Amino acid sequence: MLFTKSAPKENLIVRGARVLDPVEGVDAQVDVRIDDGVIAELGSNLPQNSHKVIEGSGLVLAPAFVDPHVHLRTPGREDEETIGTGTQAAAAGGYCAILAMPNTEPVVDSAAVLGALVDQAQKEAQVQVGFLAAISKGQEGSELTEMGELADEGAVGFTDDGRPVVATSLMWRALQYASITDRPIAVHCEDPTLSRGGHMREGVVSAELGIGGWPSIAESVMVERDLALALYESRTLHLMHLSAQASVEALRRAHADGVRATAEVTPHHLVLTDEAVRTLDPNVKMNPPLGAEDDRKALVEALRDGTIACVATDHAPHSREEKEVPFEEAPFGVTGLETAFAALHTHLVDPGLLPLETLLERMSTGPARAYGLERPRIAVGAPANLVLLDPNASWQVTEKGFRSRSANSWLLGKTLKGRVRLTVATGRVVYES
Amino acid sequence: MGDLHVMRDDLRPPNPPPTRHLISIGDLAREDVERLLATARTFERSLDREMKKLPTLRGRLVINVFYESSTRTSSSFELAAKRLSADTMSIKASGSAVDKGESLKDTAITLGAYDPDVIVLRHPQIGAPQLVARVTEARIINAGDGKHQHPTQALLDLYTIQEQFGRIEGLHVAIVGDVLHSRVARSNIQALILLGARVTLVGPPSLLPRGIEEMGCESTTDIDVIGSADVVYVLRMQKERMLEGANYVPSLREYTARWGVTPERLRPGQKVMHPGPMNRGVEIDPLVADAADALIATQVRAGLVVRMAVLYDLLTTGPKPVEAEVPMGVA
Numbered sequence: 001m002l003f004t005k006s007a008p009k010e011n012l013i014v015r016g017a018r019v020l021d022p023v024e025g026v027d028a029q030v031d032v033r034i035d036d037g038v039i040a041e042l043g044s045n046l047p048q049n050s051h052k053v054i055e056g057s058g059l060v061l062a063p064a065f066v067d068p069h070v071h072l073r074t075p076g077r078e079d080e081e082t083i084g085t086g087t088q089a090a091a092a093g094g095y096c097a098i099l100a101m102p103n104t105e106p107v108v109d110s111a112a113v114l115g116a117l118v119d120q121a122q123k124e125a126q127v128q129v130g131f132l133a134a135i136s137k138g139q140e141g142s143e144l145t146e147m148g149e150l151a152d153e154g155a156v157g158f159t160d161d162g163r164p165v166v167a168t169s170l171m172w173r174a175l176q177y178a179s180i181t182d183r184p185i186a187v188h189c190e191d192p193t194l195s196r197g198g199h200m201r202e203g204v205v206s207a208e209l210g211i212g213g214w215p216s217i218a219e220s221v222m223v224e225r226d227l228a229l230a231l232y233e234s235r236t237l238h239l240m241h242l243s244a245q246a247s248v249e250a251l252r253r254a255h256a257d258g259v260r261a262t263a264e265v266t267p268h269h270l271v272l273t274d275e276a277v278r279t280l281d282p283n284v285k286m287n288p289p290l291g292a293e294d295d296r297k298a299l300v301e302a303l304r305d306g307t308i309a310c311v312a313t314d315h316a317p318h319s320r321e322e323k324e325v326p327f328e329e330a331p332f333g334v335t336g337l338e339t340a341f342a343a344l345h346t347h348l349v350d351p352g353l354l355p356l357e358t359l360l361e362r363m364s365t366g367p368a369r370a371y372g373l374e375r376p377r378i379a380v381g382a383p384a385n386l387v388l389l390d391p392n393a394s395w396q397v398t399e400k401g402f403r404s405r406s407a408n409s410w411l412l413g414k415t416l417k418g419r420v421r422l423t424v425a426t427g428r429v430v431y432e433s
Numbered sequence: 434m435g436d437l438h439v440m441r442d443d444l445r446p447p448n449p450p451p452t453r454h455l456i457s458i459g460d461l462a463r464e465d466v467e468r469l470l471a472t473a474r475t476f477e478r479s480l481d482r483e484m485k486k487l488p489t490l491r492g493r494l495v496i497n498v499f500y501e502s503s504t505r506t507s508s509s510f511e512l513a514a515k516r517l518s519a520d521t522m523s524i525k526a527s528g529s530a531v532d533k534g535e536s537l538k539d540t541a542i543t544l545g546a547y548d549p550d551v552i553v554l555r556h557p558q559i560g561a562p563q564l565v566a567r568v569t570e571a572r573i574i575n576a577g578d579g580k581h582q583h584p585t586q587a588l589l590d591l592y593t594i595q596e597q598f599g600r601i602e603g604l605h606v607a608i609v610g611d612v613l614h615s616r617v618a619r620s621n622i623q624a625l626i627l628l629g630a631r632v633t634l635v636g637p638p639s640l641l642p643r644g645i646e647e648m649g650c651e652s653t654t655d656i657d658v659i660g661s662a663d664v665v666y667v668l669r670m671q672k673e674r675m676l677e678g679a680n681y682v683p684s685l686r687e688y689t690a691r692w693g694v695t696p697e698r699l700r701p702g703q704k705v706m707h708p709g710p711m712n713r714g715v716e717i718d719p720l721v722a723d724a725a726d727a728l729i730a731t732q733v734r735a736g737l738v739v740r741m742a743v744l745y746d747l748l749t750t751g752p753k754p755v756e757a758e759v760p761m762g763v764a
Binding site: 211324 | 536537538556558559560561563564578579580581582614615616619642643644645647648676679
């Protein structure tokens with residue numbers, strides 16, 4: 001279900017790093033030897049042989065990250081991102097695998113479109129890519145896609161992301177029918193009759209600025225609906241990019257009722273609030289919009305306690321001219337692959353709001369499990385999917401520094417603490433700084 | 434989280450000069466407003482003279498750019514600039530390169546090439562004035578950006594109230610109607626509160642934005658409260674900004690019955706204002722609009738002198754009394 005270009009595996013030794021895999025229960029300063037792309041040994045003073053040695057003292061070596069929500073803009077908007085540039089950006093962000101959304105032009109709603117993407121990924125993907133296929137043909141919300149064939153072709157899950165599944169009956173059928181595959185349904189929760197005309201979260205700031213409000217209930221009523229359907233059908237469900245306190249509370253209640261739902265949250269919803277919209281910077285315009293401080297706190301708490309098990313970037317590249325317009329004219333979405341770890345390390349881990357171990361787990365194991373993928377881990381015999389992190393490095397986010405083809409980041413000009421030094425994906429060094 | 438204002442690296446001038454703009458009432462301190470009102474009063478006296486033109490801004494260029502229709506704002510800015518001897522140009526979106534799909538950024542860069550001292554901008558979207566400010570050297574006056582702000586309207590309203598009552602501090606102003614879609618309401622709430630007035634918003638629940646009270650005003654759906662206000666400020670029902678099928682109110686008929694400003698709902702002598710254009714018979718009864726206590730025509734006259742004051746103030750170096758600067762003997 002995950003595809004990458006074939007390349008020779010490497011022989012490496014990472015020496016002297018703090019090796020940290022919270023799920024495996026590993027936290028020790030040891031050397032890690034990688035033979036032909038597979039973790040071969042953890043120990044002290046490992047012989048160098050012909051291995052490339054990477055000095056890791058003062059750094060943290062952890063399982064590489066998995067991003068469950070990326071827009072690669074291919075096919076259709078290769079001026080904004082390609083599989084090549086998007087996976088280079090992912091490598092720079094410490095990711096060994098990313099999942100691409102199907103809201104492209106054309107939509108990924110047939111085996112033919114999906115097959116072409118798989119071929120392309122096998123030629124140019126620097127890290128593994130999984131593709132979600134659409135729930136409805138053309139994401140138009142009326143006819144189901146051929147989920148059986150799409151799953152056979154390698155679809156990692158189904159979503160109409162970018163758009164909600166408006167008709168309750170279609171969502172119900174999708175949950176029922178997808179059970180013939182073992183792939184999850186992932187939902188963008190938004191009642192468009194409530195969010196219509198909205199460019200930011202409805203609240204004190206939208207009232208003052210006079211910008212059309214997108215109320216938090218536009219998300220939470222759909223979260224409640226979809227959780228009720230998942231409970232009724234005893235099916236799993238993945239809730240994408242949650243942004244509202246009421247959604248988190250609904251998910252917590254559903255978990256208590258035994259619903260097997262997973263959820264993701266983005267760095268921007270964990271760090272920013274609607275107050276940021278006062279800058280009128282189109283790079284703080286996203287869907288769902290930034291919430292109030294109560295929403296942000298609830299999301300951080302849910303990420304901490306595991307109600308939300310995944311960090312997702314919702315990396316959404318946009319061309320410069322699309323974002324160089326007044327706020328309401330600008331499209332929704334910001335990039336995030338290259339800044340996710342640093343942003344959350346700076347704003348949550350460094351101030352003591354979230355343990356580093358928890359962040360690492362939510363950026364790697366959580367997303368892998370939500371989609372039934374093999375999780376990156378640091379254990380003998382496991383494929384080397386590793387990230388070497390420098391928790392103390394300060395760096396400034398600049399337009400020139402991005403590997404992504406787009407630079408619509410909410411962090412432009414900001415200084416962050418925590419940096420990816422090295423990414424190993426499927427046994428190969430894909431990024432080194 | 435610190436300062437989140439993000440600007441593209443290559444658009445930032447190396448040492449940005451302290452250009453002053455008037456984009457929001459929030460840009461102004463109370464003393465700035467008081468200075469502008471005093472300047473406007475000086476200009477009002479100058480307009481009583483036979484020769485009404487002042488040489489103050491001779492050689493300066495003021496460009497009016499209107500992406501939305503306007504009668505009173507565009508005409509009063511143009512006349513204000515001419516009364517101060519500035520050169521003026523007026524550009525409307527229709528009939529310009531905007532029709533050919535030119536972006537606001539490119540239009541602004543084009544106009545900026547003429548080195549205008551001031552660009553007066555009306556645009557249907559918030560943030561448009563800041564975008565123009567980033568790509569030109571001109572001072573920007575916001576003549577209305579979407580539903581956000583219309584600061585010169587609020588200043589002329591303050592001027593009108595000040596001239597009528599001799600003060601603003603302590604007055605009670607009821608703002609009635611479609612607050613949700615109104616940039617005039619947002620600017621006036623800020624301006625009136627800045628000068629110490631008490632503001633009550635009155636209207637249907639769907640047209641009173643959630644959380645608006647955080648700006649320091651009160652809000653109610655009860656129209657009867659307008660009877661206790663010193664000034665009743667009537668807002669236009671902005672049908673052109675309303676989403677189709679949004680059901681803000683069941684019908685204009687029901688709106689008028691519940692929230693229309695009628696003689697029966699007013700005390701004798703109560704002052705009524707409206708930013709125009711009016712929907713007579715919808716938000717305001719024609720008898721109220723034409724009554725002696727309506728300050729509506731006064732507002733329009735105030736618009737001229739207040740906009741002269743704003744142009745003058747932005748083009749002089751800052752807070753100083755206007756008397757010294759306006760030559761009284763004009764050729």
